[in-house]
Amino acid sequence: MKIYKFDKESGNKINKFDSDFVMSRIIQTEKSARVGCMYLEKNGIIGYHQATVPQLLLIMNGEGYVRGQEEEFVKVQPGEAVFWEKDEWHETRTDNGLTAIVIESEELNPSMFMKMRE
Structure with a gap:
């Protein structure tokens, strides 16, 4: 699992x-x-x-928690994108709700345009 930024900044x-x-x-x-x-x-x-193809989850509104194969969840918020490789196990949860755009394709390379979250 990798987390990228696509916020205004x-x-x-x-x-x-x-x-x-x-x-x-x-x-x-x-x-x-x-x-x-x-x-x-x-x-x-x-x-x-398990992801059937590479997946990119773009958090648009609200906030939530994501994880890959590890059991520890990581907080995500608007302007952040979570990337999972094909076959990677993953989960997304929210306490108060969230809206996200998901992009799925055999060919995704988010690091081509976005920087990793620090």
Whole structure:
């Protein structure tokens, strides 16, 4: 399990074409990718299971706790992305709810654009 940052501070200011925004790049794939949004309510859980393909979980709102094969959970919050390799066991829990975008693809390399959380 690796945790990356994609918060505003990790992004780049874009001003081409009279634009004014910050862009935090996340991922680029050449193979097909599935993208979904997960809504976990209070005391929600994505049960302990093996990833069928590499997975990137982007925390958008709320906060929660994630783990890989270790039994110790790590706190995650908005602007952080959790990456699990294919076949890696993992789990996500929340006390008060969270919303996350999940990207699944045979080819994911989050370190191409995002920095690891310190």
